[in-house]
Amino acid sequence: MKLLFIASEVDGLVKTGGLADVAYALPKALQEMGHDVRIVMPAYRQIQDLWQEWPAQSLDCKLSFFNTVTVHCRRGSHESLPVIAVEHPASFDRPGIYDDGNFAYPDNALRFGILSKAALDWCQQEGWVPDIVHGNDWQSALTGFYLAEHFGQDPFFEKTRSVLSIHNGAYQMHCDAGWLAQLGIDQRFYRPADFEDSGHLNLLKGSLGFADGVTTVSPGYASELITPMGGHGLDHKYRALPEPLVGILNGCDYDQWNPETDPWIAAKYATIEEDGKAKCKQSLQKELNLEPNPDTPLLGSICRLVDQKGIHLMIPVILKLMQSHDCQFVMLGSGDENLANQLTYIQRQYPHRFHFFNGYDIGLSHRIEAGLDAFLMPSVFEPCGLNQIYSLRYGTLPLVREVGGLQDTVVRLSQSQRNLKTATGFMFQELTEEALLAETERLLDVYKNKPSQWRSMQHNAMQQRFSWKKSATAYERFYRRLLKSAPNQHPLLTRMATEAEATG
Structure with a gap:
């Protein structure tokens, strides 16, 4: 399969939490299984010494009819994994990843909307048709929306399916509804059933309804997200998914975390019986x-x-x-x-x-x-x-x-x-x-x-082992199941298509 993995951070490049671990280890495991994987991430200032050496290609990223931004897609690799770094200085040439050290950047919704849309535009420009587009958390959640709404009638992506993984459902990106137009989210989707949330725009909430499949990082968390106590206010959205929420346990990179080979520790050991x-x-x-x-x-x-x-x-x-x-x-x-x-x-x-x-x-x-x-x-x-x-x-x-x-x-x-x-x-x-x-x-x-x-x-x-190969195998089965199914037809999009057909 051709797998496009979109993430705001990748271990070994930029990391603030567990998302980065998954964004490196899961694509790595899938690549080792023989799949053609690409990772798309921002070209942050923090890794400029790396990506500025990569060849760049200009790309016009059209977020809406009046908002087109020019980005440069830098193609390189990270430990044999192909990486496309989206260079947009106004968004990513900053001292922090998500904040300035004290406060979140006020335009985070737009910054990562550009990342999500540019990933799909890059595929078209390259002529590389992904089987699966895999977004992660609110930062790339809009990918499924753009695939369904902006490219829904485009034969290029006809067979592509979208996946959204929830690494921490508490972070949803609540922001002012004024960002709707710049992000290319039509006003008709600003309603409680989609992106509207108590008078604000909620990127994660709205995006859940457009993904073909939604996963999270453990079976236990999947069972919690569908409950009022554990759903971070979105339990009703998780329960209403066309395809049930799937929990796939993260793996561990035992190449890094192994007392038998760890270069950081005072003495190596293979069993507890050793000293x-x-x-x-x-x-x-x-x-x-x-x-x-x-x-x-x-x-x-x-x-x-x-x-x-x-x-x-x-x-x-x-x-x-x-x-x-x-x-x-x-x-x-x-x-x-x-x-x-x-x-x-x-x-x-x-x-x-x-x-x-x-x-x-x-x-x-x-x-x-x-x-x-x-x-x-x-x-x-x-x-x-x-x-x-x-x-x-x-x-x-x-x-x-x-x-x-x-x-x-x-x-x-x-x-x-x-x-x-x-x-x-x-x-x-x-x-x-x-x-x-x-x-x-x-x-x-x-x-x-x-x-x-x-x-x-x-x-x-x-003796316990939680391998990424086991996790990647579960994702592989999930991807193949989605590819056999019809794309998620959002109710509002379906109704609009029916009305358009009826009126000729």
């Missing part, structure tokens, strides 16, 4: 100026400092752990300044038991995964999650909340502990400080008082 993990813990304690006691349980977390990650639960629990338990804690992340200040305060209070690194360091993230005894992810919601998967591979037992992809990847230790042959971590359900603290204390009890059980769980954890 490599103990050396990694000792080295991490020394690096972060923690008390060098191998028997002290070392807990930690790596995440963005936002409410979604449950930091508001974790901070008071960390304080209670420091006050009442013999343990250490490591936190790596950045984001909300108020949360960062609270974590900095804890570090000042307990400098040899708690360490907070405000920012992101890829080498340190690997050393944390290898050196920790347990990894905490008390997320409010978690579409898939990757750190719990990394933790499993390194024999670091995850403690997670029973949501989204976390419940799809971690096997909780039962209260009876009769599932020791399969358990890989700890899990709690209620979104409360008390529930998180209780499960953390349970974890500490197993670590300190039941070492054989802890070792058994570590062994189970390290």
Whole structure:
């Protein structure tokens, strides 16, 4: 198949979150299966040294009858993956990706509308007919709309089907309705059934109705999105999709996250019986100026400092752990300044038991995964999650909340502990400080008082594999099913076509 993958970020080039991991690893896995894959992304200032060396071709991107922008499509590659970088300085020659460090860019809707439309225009100019056009999150969600509305009668795309993947349904791009005309969204689609949302334009909401197929990044998150509690206000849209929402679990790039080959860690290890993990813990304690006691349980977390990650639960629990338990804690992340200040305060209070690194360091993230005894992810919601998967591979037992992809990847230790042959971590359900603290204390009890059980769980954890090949195979089946079906006929477009035919 010819697969066009459109994303706002790609790991190894530009990354702010999990979308970038998927935008690299999934096309890579599909290419290895023999498919002809192209990735379209913005030509950001941050990677200018790379794309400015790529050959460019001019392209007139027509968003509407009165809004045509000229872009340059730069053709290159990223680790053997063909990449088309859309160069439009007014949109992408900026210091940030989505914001200036404080506030989102006010024209984000237009910036990424240009990306989505230019991807399809490039296909036409090249004469390269994609079987599947795969958009990701709100940034490229309009691709399916443009395919259906702008190119609906174009024989070039007659057999092309569109897919929209939801990596985080909370981010939808609400903006002023004044952008409708510039984006080429006709006023007739500005209604509650499509793009209108409480007096604003909602790009994700409207785009859902035009995609031929919609996926998300885990079965657990798919089941949550169709509920009022988990749908981020769009549960009715997910339930009304012509084709049911499909959850396909993200994979893990074990070329990067593997304790047997990891160049970032103090000692490599293949099993928990080796002394490599103990050396990694000792080295991490020394690096972060923690008390060098191998028997002290070392807990930690790596995440963005936002409410979604449950930091508001974790901070008071960390304080209670420091006050009442013999343990250490490591936190790596950045984001909300108020949360960062609270974590900095804890570090000042307990400098040899708690360490907070405000920012992101890829080498340190690997050393944390290898050196920790347990990894905490008390997320409010978690579409898939990757750190719990990394933790499993390194024999670091995850403690997670029973949501989204976390419940799809971690096997909780039962209260009876009769599932020791399969358990890989700890899990709690209620979104409360008390529930998180209780499960953390349970974890500490197993670590300190039941070492054989802890070792058994570590062994189970390290045997888990969530390969991208498995995920890519599931996407391949999904694509082929869509190609056998008729394109999604949006009700309003169908009615308009019928009326036009009737009036001659």
